[in-house]
Amino acid sequence: MASSTYAFAPERYEEQLAALIGELEELSEIDGEGYRRALRRHPKDGRGFFSKSEIIRGFRYLNEALGWARDEAEFVARLRMKPIRTASGVAPVTLLTKPHPCPGRCIFCPSDVRMPKSYLSDEPGAQRAAQHRFDPYAQTLSRLRTYHHTGHRVDKAELIVLGGTWSSYAEPYQLWFVKRSFDALNDFERWRDGAVAPPLTTGLEWSQLGERIDGRHVRRGYNRIVSDHADLHGGGRLAAQTASWNELARTQRDNETATARCVGLVVETRPDHLTAAEVERIRRLGATKVQLGYQSLSDEVLAANRRGHDVASIRRAMRLLRGAGLKIHAHWMPNLYGSSPERDVEDFARIFADPDFRPDELKIYPCSLIESAELMRYWPHPGDPRHPGHRHRRRQPADQLPRARRGRAGSAGAAGAGHPGARGAPP
Numbered sequence: 001m002a003s004s005t006y007a008f009a010p011e012r013y014e015e016q017l018a019a020l021i022g023e024l025e026e027l028s029e030i031d032g033e034g035y036r037r038a039l040r041r042h043p044k045d046g047r048g049f050f051s052k053s054e055i056i057r058g059f060r061y062l063n064e065a066l067g068w069a070r071d072e073a074e075f076v077a078r079l080r081m082k083p084i085r086t087a088s089g090v091a092p093v094t095l096l097t098k099p100h101p102c103p104g105r106c107i108f109c110p111s112d113v114r115m116p117k118s119y120l121s122d123e124p125g126a127q128r129a130a131q132h133r134f135d136p137y138a139q140t141l142s143r144l145r146t147y148h149h150t151g152h153r154v155d156k157a158e159l160i161v162l163g164g165t166w167s168s169y170a171e172p173y174q175l176w177f178v179k180r181s182f183d184a185l186n187d188f189e190r191w192r193d194g195a196v197a198p199p200l201t202t203g204l205e206w207s208q209l210g211e212r213i214d215g216r217h218v219r220r221g222y223n224r225i226v227s228d229h230a231d232l233h234g235g236g237r238l239a240a241q242t243a244s245w246n247e248l249a250r251t252q253r254d255n256e257t258a259t260a261r262c263v264g265l266v267v268e269t270r271p272d273h274l275t276a277a278e279v280e281r282i283r284r285l286g287a288t289k290v291q292l293g294y295q296s297l298s299d300e301v302l303a304a305n306r307r308g309h310d311v312a313s314i315r316r317a318m319r320l321l322r323g324a325g326l327k328i329h330a331h332w333m334p335n336l337y338g339s340s341p342e343r344d345v346e347d348f349a350r351i352f353a354d355p356d357f358r359p360d361e362l363k364i365y366p367c368s369l370i371e372s373a374e375l376m377r378y379w380p381h382p383g384d385p386r387h388p389g390h391r392h393r394r395r396q397p398a399d400q401l402p403r404a405r406r407g408r409a410g411s412a413g414a415a416g417a418g419h420p421g422a423r424g425a426p427p
């Protein structure tokens with residue numbers, strides 16, 4: 001847990017904070033040199049600087065403890081960090097599910113066994129989730145508290161559940177995950193200003209899992225490693241990750257009058273996992289939007305990347321989601337293996353030209369090459385007989401190699417999301 005988030009005690013710094021806040025209130029704009037000068041004049045512990053979240057916590061504390069009765073909303077709005085995050089009036093809360101076997105075999109997808117499939121553990125959002133052992137309650141509370149302490153309103157929140165393929169997680173786990181996220185929204189007021197971290201409910205430690213997958217020679221794949229780890233160490237903790245439909249419904253009803261209310265729930269999945277029954281179940285969970293991995297609208301490119309479904313599946317999934325009134329957020333990947341810049345341009349045009357597609361939102365993940373992805377096997381490795389690519393002499397166009405090496409996965413993965421991949425020569 002990120003204990004430092006909870007450890008700050010404004011009462012220890014009453015004098016410094018009061019002086020600092022008084023000075024900030026005099027500034028016409030709380031930013032720039034004037035702000036920095038005020039920070040330097042009133043250092044924390046005589047050396048460091050107060051962060052904006054500490055100043056906001058200090059303001060709230062002093063307002064109450066000293067009976068200041070000053071306009072908190074006005075002060076916080078002037079100090080707010082990254083106001084764009086909640087500019088729509090809704091605080092997005094991104095949560096990651098636990099590492100879990102994925103039914104997909106997509107060659108571009110990274111396999112970091114400490115993460116849900118397709119995510120990389122060096123991304124900040126993924127690190128936050130891992131710190132909380134992918135526990136939905138702790139993840140949600142931590143995010144809400146960060147928003148609150150940096151001056152954002154959290155009375156309306158959108159829960160964005162990411163990780164692998166949502167539809168492949170067992171139903172009791174899905175119910176538990178959504179219920180615990182709602183529990184956190186309902187309990188937010190209780191934990192909002194306290195100096196104590198909320199307890200972890202359950203969750204395995206995945207960060208110490210030492211195995212690393214080399215996409216060029218996969219001995220034990222992602223699915224096997226994460227299943228073995230869960231079997232070996234899961235025990236009662238994983239068994240506790242369950243809830244019933246009735247429990248979920250009760251928690252959702254309680255949320256209707258909570259301080260932090262859920263106004264949107266997003267899950268991500270593969271097109272071929274969406275049947276009428278699955279879409280109905282997703283609606284029953286309370287989802288309002290589905291992130292759907294198109295990746296490509298070419299059967300040939302989908303097959304070359306072992307995506308495991310065709311374009312017809314995407315059309316079917318779109319019809320089902322639309323029919324159920326769900327918003328659709330599509331993922332699309334240029335630079336996939338077997339494509340070309342010209343084909344990508346045509347593919348992109350199809351997303352909007354064909355009325356079967358036209359998603360409400362689109363996320364573009366240029367494919368890049370990452371060590372743990374099977375796509376590494378398709379990269380020419382002259383002279384190394386273990387690689388299927390070693391026979392291939394054709395190389396990437398000079399401008400593509402540096403781009404592919406620089407590439408990093410996007411923050412969201414999924415149903416095939418953003419990852420590595422290179423437009424390599426075919427095997």
Ligand code: SF4
Nearest residue numbers: 104106109414415416
């Ligand atoms: S891209 Fe999505 S469906 Fe494919 S393996 Fe990765 S997580 Fe699974």
